[in-house]
Amino acid sequence: MLIHNFLENSAARYPDKVAVIHDDQRVSYQQLNTWSDIFAAHLQAAGISKGERIALLLENSADYIIAYYAILKAGAVAAPINPNLKPDGLQYLLDDLEPSAIVASFKTERLLKATKLSHLGLKAIIIRTPKQKWAGTPHKALTFEEILTTHSTTPKKPIDLTPDNLASIIYTSGSTGEPKGVMLSHKNIVCNTNSICLSLGITALDIQMVVLPFFYVMGKSLLNTHIAAGGTVVLNNRFMYPASIVNQMIDEGVTSFSGVPSTFAYLLNRSPLASCRDRLTTLRYCSQAGGHMAKSLKLALRKALPSHTKIFIMYGATEAAARLTCLGSEDFESKMGSIGRPIPDVTLRILDALNQEAPDGAEGMLVASGPNIMMGYWKAPQDTARALTLSGYHTGDLGYCDEDGFFFVTGRKDGLLKVSGHRINPTEIEDFMMATDLLIEVAVIGIPDELKGNKLIALVVSKNESLNQQTLLEICAAGLPKHKLPAEIMTIAALPKNPNGKIDRMACLRTATNKTRS
């Protein structure tokens, strides 16, 4: 079984059913499958062969879905990339990935034009509704419109693919600060898709509201699970206007909504969710993953949602393709704080420092195994060897298992912070700020924040007493993605240190917390 078989099987069973809703566009399974076949044929005609990487650099849309399954049908490897990156960030990923083609949209054209592409040897750039001029450049640029309205006379060539073949590379933040490409096989994604469908009871009757981006493995799992089940995905890229999300959930009879902690914080604090409670009659469940959500938020969500709406708390990792555990709605209150129990086909263990299984209640490293665990990191054998051992995938999370078999996460081993669903290494931000030459030293720490998970505070020791904090923030804004920007800069005389002279991050956290309170 291969990932694109989900689409093909559902197209055979429900050809006329609406698979995708995006604004005014409604696409049936048959259309989705046919268009992705045509797109795949074009990719092959452009010279794309098995195993070549294709970067997906566009927002959630029916065209994204067509391109995603087309890439898989052509035997190539789908590499979704955050379209909100700055040119430096994109350059790094493209140089690492060495794609043979890039699929983009008019929103990412300027980003592409600001990136060096000539050394990549691209066979094609395909753009959705382009606004820039590509004629005269060395790149053969096609449009979605050209591809999908020109029915190829050359049918898609059969490809000899197996479930163990590489299907997707998804970049995630690494402990060194540089993103790492997580390599997922067809088997990884197919198995995890089936496990999630079983855990959440996803069927062809389900209509999923998708506000999470497809470049994020959780967002992609929403797509694959509902295509596998023959359900419908409703794409809404206007989460910055949450009232419109709630209205559409009601209008389309949405049965499920999924988010990360900041999604729910925003929905609870800035949308009419609670006042629309009685109108959300079809909402079967909400699922939350992507990091720890504060108890106060969980309780507020329970209160705001209709009593018939279940809440599933899930835990996972990109390396797990994407989920590992689920806390069922029936345990929501009694096991508050737990990430639940492993989903089908996943084994999760708590290992101590000697790699032995820890007894119930004892803290150790969460280590996972199963057919969903990644193949490894792209071009990073040492990182792969550190993460994947004979014991399984070392998640980097510390936690314990209680006597009932429920798992709890207590912290991160490597100090990465989750901000608005993004895994962030503070060192990367610190390095950037030091490069301004305005500072003697800096520590970026995260203060727990209900909206974002963590609020980034930069504690700085400036070279000059008259440091203009606004100037420093503007420099950061010009060079860092939004989710890596410090929310606040605090100037202090010196950073707290350990006896061995290293920056004491816990003391920094205390300092920042005290300053925030005062």
Place this chain on the structure above:
Amino acid sequence: MSDPKDKIKTFIIENFLFGNADGLNDDTSFLEEGIIDSTGVLELITYLEEEFSIKVEDEELIPENLDSINKVNAFLNKKAA
């Protein structure tokens, strides 16, 4: 500079476009052009509430009210009426 439209435009340019106003018209869609994301909308609302002494209700957080300089200006006029 007391015209609300000018104030809104300046806020957008300074906070989201790093001072570069190329391509920003009064009817440019913030959403379509990727000028503002979720966090940015919160910042815009905070600015509007503080600068113009209004309260943006949850149900008013829709693109029709906030997705361009013209729309924000019309929204402000409606709130003032």
